[in-house]
Amino acid sequence: MWQFFHKLGSPKWFFGIAARLMPWLLAGGILLLMAGIVWGLAFAPKDYLQGNSYRIIFIHVPTAFLAQSVYVMMAVAAVVTLVWRMKLADVFVKSVAPVGLVLTFLSLFTGAVWGKPTWGTWWVWDARLTSMLILLFLYGGVIALDRAINDEKSAARAVSVLVLVGVVNIPIIQYSVEWWNTLHQPSTFKLTEKPSMPAEMWVPLLLSVLGLYLLFGWLACLRMQTEILLREQRTRWVKDYVLVGRG
């Protein structure tokens, strides 16, 4: 087990593993996401109250879900960076922060588009929407802080502390709809209960969430590979890889 942990710290080893995983992640992600979205947008029954406008849930929920779990993953990586000084953990944080930013933006945007026809407003300063906006700024802050510090090691530590400070926002987003009065409805997926909608609605939703997870995995691997090549450009194996091609 510890050997695996140490191997994980080796950028070269990860580079190879990522290359082998990526086709599967990409294929699985596209397949599941397409299935979920096509099923959700075209075949799932419409809602009794909102009609067809609720269908944006098949994009809104996966992006919002991922936006939060990407941050949690970044927080775990930040602890690893701070305690074990593992290079790959820092590479992960740096590579996925922009992805998280885009996902958060998409969830806010689709939420606003959904809010206009259903609630009657694009935006309202309730606890859920505001805490999600803070998450967007946190992602932005992580990216900016990383760019602002030139030294790789100090950047990694500063970014890790910022990511950890921001992680308190995640339970606030999650439970905002239960702790306070909000305009936003309670969570669609809960860990402990069955979703309060029929299977022909939640199954496509679950498929698109899983699909987006796999697609995120692919994107994370791709971006991490690029970052590894950049950071290790002076090492032998990278020179071999670039000059000779694969192998």
Added chain:
Amino acid sequence: MHPIRKKRLTIVLFLLVGLGIAVGLTTYALRQNINLFYDPTQISAGEAPVDVRIRAGGMVEEGSVLRDPDSLMVEFKVTDFNASVPVQYTGILPDLFAEGQGVVAMGRLDQNGRFVADQVLAKHDENYMPPEVADALEKASKGQHKASGSAETVSY
């Protein structure tokens, strides 16, 4: 575990716990400001300030919506099944506005306890269902009401 790593891990844990407590206390202290709206119970208990722009939220009471035939003025009652507050609004209501549905209204409470709204937003819940299921549920609940002899008025 290496002593240095152990020390670092302890620092990280302290950071997280300390931050959690700080943010927890802050949000607890600000809970009244974080709540988007006052519910009817709070308003009828006099917790909501009079003539200050606030939001009120709750369910639109069944059978309480009165539309003025000559203008866009609407009057309805917002309830949380415990207390209810009369609301007056002039303007176009969102599509989802209906009796028995949740709303959040923005406006001022006047001296007589009437809420004069300048914006009404519709609130929906996470119970999505196909129209056929909703129809069937409604039929089933109507059948029950007939059987038990209109229990509807009792629940308000």
